[in-house]
Amino acid sequence: MKEAVEIEQPLSSTQRAVVVEKGESSRSRYVAPGLNRGISIIDLVLRLVALVGTLGSAIAMGTTNETLPFFTQFIQFRAEYNDLPSFTFFVIANSVVCTYLVLSIPLAIVHVIRSSARHSRLILIFFDTAMLALLTAGASAAAAIVYLAHKGNVRANWFAICQQFNSFCERISGSLIGSFAAIVVMILLIFLSSFALIRH
């Protein structure tokens, strides 16, 4: 329904010359720079929040271990995050997303300065989406195992290990929080970037 509109906006010949010279910047004519700059600043702040969340989660999970005060002649009872592959994946996923967020911050700063950028926003949306999927996968796999550690499963004969490893379990449960907070923040990031795109 908008095709008819294409013919608009008369330009004087001077203006035409300017347009030809400026090239791409002529696209940003309809931008309300103030609002887009505001969005870019919120984007930057949210990235920092997600960064702290994933970093905290990775460190909290990665440094968790508990050694029980009793042991037999052969076995010392000790729980570490890398006893369970899901927790290893959780730490890796959080580290990768954290690294990505660090790398994306310079681009986010560029968006604050040049708030009419579009192609770089599209690139960020794509990587944000991929990283959201990775982070969600890691957090969710770890959450499934944490649930199992707390409750066990009668039908599969899997016992709740949290009765023995109490502080280990509290620590791994807590480390999920940062990750799930980062998931919510990343959904907001993708929405904000799309909203900035629509304003052109």
Add this chain to the structure above:
Amino acid sequence: MKEAVEIEQPLSSTQRAVVVEKGESSRSRYVAPGLNRGISIIDLVLRLVALVGTLGSAIAMGTTNETLPFFTQFIQFRAEYNDLPSFTFFVIANSVVCTYLVLSIPLAIVHVIRSSARHSRLILIFFDTAMLALLTAGASAAAAIVYLAHKGNVRANWFAICQQFNSFCERISGSLIGSFAAIVVMILLIFLSSFALIRH
């Protein structure tokens, strides 16, 4: 590369008047309707693919059960998907995403017809992102438990149940495929919608 185009299209004074009246619609001058329509059609097809994937996963997981041919006086050995909360979550997540995809198809068809729509695309991006997170969470939690069922975990004393419930395990492993395929498709969907937005 399309900037040069905008200085073309001389306007008669009548056309100018039309422009002034129409106001906001003048934004869409840079649209190439053909390309955006192509994107909308791909979007629609991908939605159908994701729909089939999630529906297949939900049905495959939801109808899985295995009764072992031997039993004691008190217990019959029987495995069903809802013995494990993660699998229940998997079925629910896939059903919700499948329902959402069905509901989003009319809007996708509208985008094929009115390929310059923008606000409705933004709404789709937001819900697509939320559904991507839900679907990934479900698939990943189920995958963590499937892995455990196959391999068990020596440190936590959880035994591999797949040695007994062989066909049950094969079925639940297979049902993950549709879900993970749908995740990839939904990442593409979000990227395509953003790409359509940028073309304005």
